Amino acid sequence: MKKCKICGENLSDKFNYCPNCGEKIKNKQNNIASNNNVNNKTISSKYILISTLILLAIGFVVLYLSGVFDSNKVETKNVEQNNQVTQGADLSKLEEINNLEKQFNTNPNDYNTLLELAHLLNDSGFKEKAIERYQQYLKKFPQEPDVLVDMGVCYYELGKNQNAIMYMKEALKYNPKHQIANLNLGIVHLSMDEIETAKEYWKKAAELNPNNEIGKKAQELIKSH
Template sequence: MIKYCPECGAELNKEFKFCPNCGANLSNLSINSGEQESKAKPVYTEDVIICDNCGEENSPSNETCAGCGIKLEGAEERKIVVEHKLKSEPIHKPERKKSTKKKKKSSVKKAVKPEQVDSKPEEKYLDNKKILIFTSLVTVLIIIVLVTSGVLDSGNTVNVNTQNLNDQSPGVNLQNVQLMNDLEAKIKANPDDVKSLLKLANLRFDSGLFEKAITNYKQYLAKVPSDANARIDMGVCYYNLGDLQTAIAEMEKALQYEPNHQIGSLNLGIVNLSAGNIDKAKEWFRKAVAINPNSKTGIKAQELLNSHN
């Protein structure tokens, strides 16, 4: 009578001491086939296709391997199955769990990248802030240099009239234009109005209209030749137009009427200095200081004298 292996259910001959299928020791087994059948039961046979790639047992209805997914090409085989052995499948779950853990680790690493990306705008913001501070400092330094060098100094002694040494504000504005038009109308109506004529000359002087101012000064001085202030102002107009010799001549003529005219002496020193008459310029600076060394004009004359000694 045929007996079966109690471990795997394989058919056995009586002469086997070890199961040829699973290697189980059969020497102590009873010859009683009834006992063997009771131990091996329940047993049944099953047709399977074994995958040539991974060894997975597949149902004959499968076209691809359930284990690795490749196309099945093996022949069908019949297998004796012990029912209590069927519960050992599947065998790939631990590997799938490991692969899932690896994915989680990689996702943790990727989570760091947004922090690195967020830090870049902050670095750019800091760079822009530094550039702004640097630009501001450079601008301040340039302004300081310009001020100390006198480029931005509004007080220009040469380009001033006798009434206001350092406050000349050249340029025509709408208000001055209206005033000049009104004065011209008054003079046209009354040619002997020397007061309006002098105001028109001074207004054009202050507006930088030197040629027209000279015309008005000449008209005024023809009627009031002894006005030293008006003649010195006219000399400054000639200086601003680059006619240094005429400027010197008119200023010297003004001082014939008023020898102690301090601003006239200072301006004569400046015009002679521009003309290259250094010694003559020093004489006029000394005279301006001698008239009143403590006045603003006297202090300015002393500074110019010291700078050319």
Template sequence: MKDRKYNTTEKQQTRKTIQRNVNSEKINSKENKANNEKVLDNKKILIISLVVVVTFITILIVTGVFDSGVQQNVTQMNTESQNSTVNMANMQEINNLENKIAANPEDMESTLHLAHLLQDSGLFEKAVTNYKNYLIKNPANADARVDMAICYYNLNDYNTAIAEMENALKYQPKHQIAHLNLGIVNLTARNMEASKEWFKKTVEIDPNSDAGKRAQELLTSH
């Protein structure tokens, strides 16, 4: 009987041990499940975040925000740098020529060069002054007179521009550029019939030249 009691007690202890193991496995199972769920939740959050970031970047690229911004800044910096270099170089040469002419007012070659440089730099009023000084000594230079007329055109003084170009033709009647420019100035001034006549004359002088082809294009489009 004692042996059977021992065995029963041993069996109960064994069952308790098994039960503890089962409970322990249940606890571990719950903990593992909770940990797995946490890991899954973290993965979901990470995946969603990545999808949002990729989508946002794709939208920026498609709409050209990155490209246009960078390209615009690069282009703007390059343009400003080039303009700054050209302007500084022109201004230095302009100053040198002005000093040279001040020391020798009869230097007409430098005066004409200065006038051209001022025109190229957009300093039209100063350019006109130097063209006039040059033309006093060289009135028959049709090219210089046409260039001066272009300065008047850029100053919106169309009447004077037309008058000076017509004066240039008195010295050089077949000056094709003068004819073309007279067509353009009259067109800008809304003198439509006059502009057509000048374009026709430009074509008649030489239809195969660049000026002749340009005049023909303007005739066709207007």
């Protein structure tokens, strides 16, 4: 049984309208069905939203793993692959270095250009590359003390003291009065805490010419050590 809210008439559940006043009678079952429909719609919407989020997440993972998001990354490369860059290298000289390399490659017998290239690499901080060019030059002119000393300096600055000593001593073999070779040998031995040996080379450098810049530098090193 149900009751009309307008006229208060008691009615059977089969009535949807009050026969007395015509008021629409609410049906509990209908209400329940209606509420269930709403709930079903809400649940369905939630499933759709969750499914959509899951699909989006899966899609993002697939795209990420495929490398799509890497397309905007800047790949860092060496400025010049043929030049090994060392710490403190002067990159502003790269164009000049490249031009000399092209010039030498065009004429491999142009040893003046090769030596100029080696010196520029050395001065610009490309020590290992400079050593390669010095060695290339020395294959043609093995008895060049200046080049041997310069290559020895490269080895010293790379921390390879034994190589530095070997090439500087070889320079003295061809020119025992090579003042810079004696000065530099002293510096290398000093870095190895061999002070007495260092002083012997500085004394030789000072004796060769005590009045020039190298001789004065050798005397200063002797006094300070």
